[in-house]
Amino acid sequence: MNKIELNGVSVLYPVFENPKARSLKNVLAKRIIGGNIYEENSKNYIRALDDVTLDIKSGDRYAITGPNGSGKSTFLRLVAGCMEPTHGLINRVGKISSLLNLSMGLDGDLTGLENIELRGGLYNFTKKEIKKFEEDVLEFSELEHFAHIPVYQYSSGMSLRLAFGMSTYVAPEILVIDEIISVGDLDFEKKSKKRIEDLMNRTNILLLASHSKQIREDYCNKQINFNKGKIEILKI
Amino acid sequence: MIFFFDFVDATRKWRVWSSLAKFDILKRYKRSFLGPWWITLAMLFLILAIGILYSQLFKLDFAKYLLYLSINFAIWTFMRDSILESCQVLIDAKALLFNEKWNFLIFSFRVVYKNLIIFLHNIIIFILLAIVLVDELTLVNLLISVCTLVFLILFLLPVCILCSLINTRFRDFYMIMSNVMQLLFFLSPILFNKQLLESYNWLLYINPLALFILLINEPILINQFHFNYLIYLLCYFTFFTCFTAFLFAKYKNKITYWL
Numbered sequence: 001m002n003k004i005e006l007n008g009v010s011v012l013y014p015v016f017e018n019p020k021a022r023s024l025k026n027v028l029a030k031r032i033i034g035g036n037i038y039e040e041n042s043k044n045y046i047r048a049l050d051d052v053t054l055d056i057k058s059g060d061r062y063a064i065t066g067p068n069g070s071g072k073s074t075f076l077r078l079v080a081g082c083m084e085p086t087h088g089l090i091n092r093v094g095k096i097s098s099l100l101n102l103s104m105g106l107d108g109d110l111t112g113l114e115n116i117e118l119r120g121g122l123y124n125f126t127k128k129e130i131k132k133f134e135e136d137v138l139e140f141s142e143l144e145h146f147a148h149i150p151v152y153q154y155s156s157g158m159s160l161r162l163a164f165g166m167s168t169y170v171a172p173e174i175l176v177i178d179e180i181i182s183v184g185d186l187d188f189e190k191k192s193k194k195r196i197e198d199l200m201n202r203t204n205i206l207l208l209a210s211h212s213k214q215i216r217e218d219y220c221n222k223q224i225n226f227n228k229g230k231i232e233i234l235k236i
Numbered sequence: 237m238i239f240f241f242d243f244v245d246a247t248r249k250w251r252v253w254s255s256l257a258k259f260d261i262l263k264r265y266k267r268s269f270l271g272p273w274w275i276t277l278a279m280l281f282l283i284l285a286i287g288i289l290y291s292q293l294f295k296l297d298f299a300k301y302l303l304y305l306s307i308n309f310a311i312w313t314f315m316r317d318s319i320l321e322s323c324q325v326l327i328d329a330k331a332l333l334f335n336e337k338w339n340f341l342i343f344s345f346r347v348v349y350k351n352l353i354i355f356l357h358n359i360i361i362f363i364l365l366a367i368v369l370v371d372e373l374t375l376v377n378l379l380i381s382v383c384t385l386v387f388l389i390l391f392l393l394p395v396c397i398l399c400s401l402i403n404t405r406f407r408d409f410y411m412i413m414s415n416v417m418q419l420l421f422f423l424s425p426i427l428f429n430k431q432l433l434e435s436y437n438w439l440l441y442i443n444p445l446a447l448f449i450l451l452i453n454e455p456i457l458i459n460q461f462h463f464n465y466l467i468y469l470l471c472y473f474t475f476f477t478c479f480t481a482f483l484f485a486k487y488k489n490k491i492t493y494w495l
Contacts, residue, residue, distance in 0.1 A: 014493055077492075081337030084489035101335045109263050121255025122332075150266075 002094030002173045002204045004056040004079055009088035010229075011074050012045040048074040049085070050229035056205055063216035063236065064209040066226030072209050073178065075226065076100060079207060080176045094204065097172030102163045108152035112143055112162055115151055119166045137165040140195065142188075157185065164192055168199050175203040179210055238488060239481035243393075246341040253342050257350035275357040283309055283361070290427060303365045307453045308426040310358035315392065315445050316417050318351040322396035323403035323410040330495050340484075340491055344396040348389060370456065377455035384451045384466075391448070391473050394480040401483055404494045420445055440465075444472040 049071045056062065056079075064072050077083050078090060080098035107115055116137050120130035138144050141161040151159050177196075200206050200219060210216055216223065216236060223234040246253070265271045283305040291301040325343040332338065366373070403409040423439050424446035425432075433439060440446050447465045454460045 016494075077334060080335075082334055083492040086493075096337070098336050101331060107259070107263065109266055110259060114259065114262070118255055118259050121251050121258075124249050124251045126251070 002058045003091075004054075004093070004174065004205065005089075005091040006052050006054045006078075006085075007089045007091075009049055009052045009078070009085040009090055010047065011049040011071075011078065011083070012047055012086045015044040015046060047229055049078070051088070052229075052231050053088075054224070054231065054233075056207075058204045060222060061200075061206040061220045062208070063220035063223045064207060064226070065211070065216070065223060070226035071229045072226050073100075075224075076176050076178055076207060076209060079174075092174070094173035096174040096176065097170055098176040098178075099167050100176065100178045102160065102167055106151060106159060106163050106166075109150060111148050111150050112138070112154070113147040115162065116166060123170060133166075133169060136169060137162070140191070141165040157188075161188060161192075164195075168195050171199055171202040173203060174205040175200060175207070177206070177208045238485040242339055242341050242484070242488075246339050246345050249339065249342060250345075253345040253349055256342075256346040257353065260346070260350050261353055272353075272357060275354050276360055279306075279309060279313070279358045280361055286427065294428070299365075299369055303362065303369050304429075304453070304457065305427070306362040306365055307359070307456070308449055310355055310362060311388075311449050311452055312421065312424070312426050312445070313358060314351050314355040315388070315448065316421070317354070318348050318392050318396055319399055320410070320414055320417060321351070322347045322399045323413055325396075326400050326404045326491065327495060333492060333495060340400070340488070341397055344393060344400055347396055348392050352389065366456065372459075373456060374459075377459060377461075380455045380461055381452050384448065384455075387469070387473075388448050388452070391444070391469070391476070394473075394477045397484065398476060398480040401480070401487065401491070404491060405487075424449060441468055444469055 052075070064075065066072050074083075076098070077100065078085060079092070080096055080100065081092060082098075082100075084090070107118065110118065113134060116134045117130055120133045123129075123133075125133060138147055141158075141164070143158060143162060146154065146158065151162065154162070197219075200208075206219065208216070208219060220236055223236050225232045225234055261272055265274060268274060270277065283302060287298060287302040287305055290296070291298040294301075322344050325347050326333065326340065329338075329343055333340075399409070399413065403413075420443055423443055425440070426449065430437075430440065430450060440450070447469050450462065451465050451469070454462070
């Protein structure tokens with residue numbers, strides 16, 4: 001049974017660059033962006049998440065919404081396991097995969113094929129699995145003829161196809177997505193939409209940050225709205 | 237304990253750090269004609285230049301001195317580059333670290349493995365010279381040197397992890413370390429013979445890197461093995477491992493906040 005439990009979770013980012021909290025920049029920043037700049041023991045922090053308690057169970061499909069700086073990305077990173085909270089507890093059960101940054105590890109100097117091999121290595125694949133991975137990604141992204149060309153010479157659409165193909169290969173139990181649903185031109189958009197729908201259908205828990213109402217309604221059954229690090233559960 | 241669990245886990249994920257290291261090197265020498273053989277060639281030029289000059293300054297036999305330099309420089313480069321590169325390794329991997337859950341130790345393994353590959357390119361010069369110049373080499377002596385090399389790799393891992401931890405939090409550390417390494421280069425018996433130290437012999441014992449150089453090259457070159465060097469190194473190793481394990485367990489969850 002896959003689940004994610006957050007119990008009184010807060011995240012405070014330390015601010016290293018600016019030891020004096022009372023600069024004009026900080027006062028303005030506090031008014032304009034959502035996050036709270038906060039002082040404790042004369043150190044500066046940004047409070048990105050504020051006492052969040054939440055139970056996510058198998059079958060839940062959450063849409064994540066909220067203005068910039070309200071804690072969405074921090075929440076997704078936390079769930080994905082990139083970081084641990086500064087206060088409170090988080091318990092994750094299940095194999096998690098995240099599409100937070102699509103071009104993760106995509107290296108412009110390496111060829112398409114080398115990039116796939118490197119990513120396969122990062123997934124801890126065996127030689128055989130890497131071979132299969134290469135075939136699948138090249139076929140999906142329709143880049144067979146460009147496999148031996150360095151990625152910096154790809155068009156931006158081509159490198160997105162490659163990155164998308166690699167990132168959507170492994171089907172996890174818990175899937176965390178930050179605002180990416182489809183890439184490429186019209187034909188490819190259909191294909192990539194189908195691939196990500198397949199992926200979402202195979203996962204038990206989906207967390208999807210998106211500003212598009214259509215996407216939220218299509219894929220999600222619950223909504224978490226973030227506001228200055230606090231959450232509010234809404235129905236879709 | 238957290239440190240040892242993560243250490244074992246990182247060892248198991250050898251495919252991850254070995255592919256990272258492999259592509260680090262491939263990328264560096266892309267589109268060059270000689271590729272990674274530039275490593276070997278660059279080292280050859282360096283020791284030839286130093287060898288010609290210093291063998292005259294110190295009035296030494298040129299061929300023997302070249303042999304001495306070739307092994308010392310290979311080991312020294314391996315140690316120095318592993319330590320200095322590991323300082324930046326987590327900071328450079330920010331994009332990866334912010335995307336999914338990682339075992340942080342993998343990145344130190346990557347640095348050490350990458351520099352081990354470079355070392356293997358560099359040591360070729362020594363092996364070729366040794367075939368011509370070393371008259372008698374027993375299998376036991378060769379084994380001792382190889383085992384010490386394995387110990388050096390084990391020693392570098394906690395040291396590199398420690399450096400990556402400290403430098404991620406305190407960015408001045410890299411600058412300090414690059415100066416320290418430069419100083420250690422001149423204090424270590426790399427260019428000169430350790431006998432010249434005479435009453436400054438204690439300098440060897442406060443410098444584990446120098447002890448490693450001696451412990452690897454002496455069995456092959458002068459048929460000697462100093463057991464007390466090994467004891468000192470084991471003490472350093474225990475200290476660094478415990479200290480790293482302590483810091484890692486304490487600050488592991490804070491690393492992403494420092495990036």
